[in-house]
Amino acid sequence: MSGNTRVVVIGGGYAGVMAANRLTLRDDVTVTVVNPRPSFVARLRLHQLVGGSHPATVRYEEVLAERVRLAVGSVDRIDAPARVVTLESGATLPYDYLVYAVGSTTARPEVPGALAHAHQVAELEAAERLRAAVAALPAGAPVTVVGAGPTGIETAAELADGGRRPVSLVCGGVLGPYLHPRARRSAARRFAALGVTVLDGPGTRVTEVTEDSVRLADGRAVTGRLTVWTAGFGVPDLAARSGLSTDAAGRLLTDETLTSVDDGRIVAAGDGAAPSDLPFRMSAYVAGCLGAHAADTVLARLAAREPAPVDVAFNAMCLSLGRDTAIFQIAHKDDRPMRIYVGGRPGAKLKELACALSVKHLTGEARKPGTHSWQKDGGHRARRLRERAGVPAATPEHAA
Template identity: 65%
Template sequence: MTAHSHVIVVGGGFAGVMAANRLTQRPDVTVTVINSRPVFVPRLRLHQLVGGADDVLVQYREVLADRVRLLVDHVTRIDAAGRAVELADGSRLDYDYLVYAVGSGGAEPRVPGGEFTHAVATLEAARALRSRLDDTPGTAAVTVVGGGPTGIETAGELAERGRRVTLLCGGTLGPYLHPRARRTAAGRLARLGVTVLDGPGTKVTRVTREAVHLADGRVLPSEVTVWTAGFGVPDLAARSGLTTDSAGRLLTDETLTSVDDERVVAAGDSAAPSDLPFRMSAYAAGCLGAHAADTVLNRLAGQPAEPLDLSFNAMCVSIGSGAGIFQLASKDDTAKRLYVSGRAGAKLKGLTYTFSVKHLVKEARKPGSHHWPKGEYRREVLRDRPAQAPVAQR
């Protein structure tokens, strides 16, 4: 180990901030977070920004430890062999270890007319959608494509504000939810005035400026079409010659270390440990960020890195401001019959907004304090998985 080590964290979301704060446990480690925005964006609240909320963003000084340097810039390439990152202005910054936490965004629609859709997954996209809605009459038909949490939350938020919303599931509404909770979600959306269309026939085949075409032949008027189906990750790892999974996430072992270089560790939505990535969520991102930091700290101390052990206990979704569903889950991240709905569900969802940020603040003030529930289900899944080479991209 050198006398002083520099760790670069690429990405300033939940995973990146958690990792950076946790790394400050060692006084001989300098931490730099490189992020393209000067403010922290809690992505799980972007649907509220679209609906008109103005208190979504958080200043980095509130969530980053004082010892962490924030560099507002864009990493264009990782030179793993040279242990440096290349920045947008052509300059380079050296590192001893790198935490890859670039996060995720919405998937590009793979249908004709995708340019006529709007997204919610990034701050810039959410602001653009809000501006578009501000310029559109309140009676205009709005279509939300995607029946997952983002689609449900966006549809509920806009309907509560008087918009005429159709939610196209392209399959099942809330596929993660238990069937009982799914029925509750459908009922709440109906009470808000959302028209929910599900089943395979509701897959979108084409979008125009004024309509959405479905697989079953229907054509729905739509002056504003919001695309929330699927996800995408930045291609930085692939462009840098690092091995990724088929979706572009950095392929790692169970310690979150890149399969190419032990000096590169991944966290959050952009990590694919053992080609078996976790469900994308702020909760998982924070836990993976903390574990990525622990992997780096162990290596700096000359100790072996430990495999990640993470279990889930719930998933929650808001349906307007007055209701939500807090879906209890087994440790293997499958939904139980038990769930909390209505106003109580909304309050629990609100607590997730609060505590997702508070966990970062606590880690900044007391690095090493973040803990999460453990479970051996993942070890069992990996043990029982048929032996095969992961689908990797270079």
């Protein structure tokens, strides 16, 4: 390819910003990030926005490289054959390469009444509405949080630690499914200390949400003046609407280099990517790593090199349990939780460090593109892919 290369990045979250900044490694590449908001949203902190302890936004001037152009707007469609992105405003952006980094949000709830009566927290506007609704509650009005993944756990703990009690956390199954049982017991003790009622087990699946209660599969009704829905996840349907191949959840299907299975000029990163139909666990850390790898794939093609397969190790998951306590769950490289975790105030310090680094890594890449690095997984993903394909593990004779 001769002349200037135009790259459009759809999505200005952790993955999109990292990819955009890294692409400025080449002077002959112009990068445009399309994002519906004029500020970067630190999604790791949205529960803090609800509780009033952090604004959860950062100016794009702080995280985007100077050479990256920001176009505020939403994408309506990708015309892959024509290599054009059309915005909802009607404006069009031609591209030579496209980075699909649309992110994720809470799934549209199918439970009767949930859409009408429950608040969400996974996007900035939803978190702002929830914060206003919480502030308008009279003292002592009960709050119910549905979902015991990271968002539900952190939101319930933040509200209770900030004085908004009583709070009930409806798990719909296990409290903190990712956590090692030792860390899960620690989380349960912390919730007890905060006065949060944890309802877990198979009977706690929500069957209906009304204006003043949440009904469970075992017949119980949890009374509350306000319900927060954090269960499940969803991704924008942009890829499907644009005629691109997706997995069952709507994530863009790619190969192991993060290249779309339909079009070599489209790469994906973050929560909206499904490499080999085996997506990574959603997290800001992984989103940043995938964003950097997506940029590396584009840069390799521009240099007429073969892109490398994605290789990311998991190190930990951190969960806030209020404003001065957290769990920092150490993980094996294949994302299995270890028995080891750091809790209490030391855990909270590690959690805050992780939140700060998630933004610092972006600013570092903006100033020195190409410098962000991450730990490799030691071949665990490659083995999972071989096992799924029915390829037997190598014997010593085969390995030689």
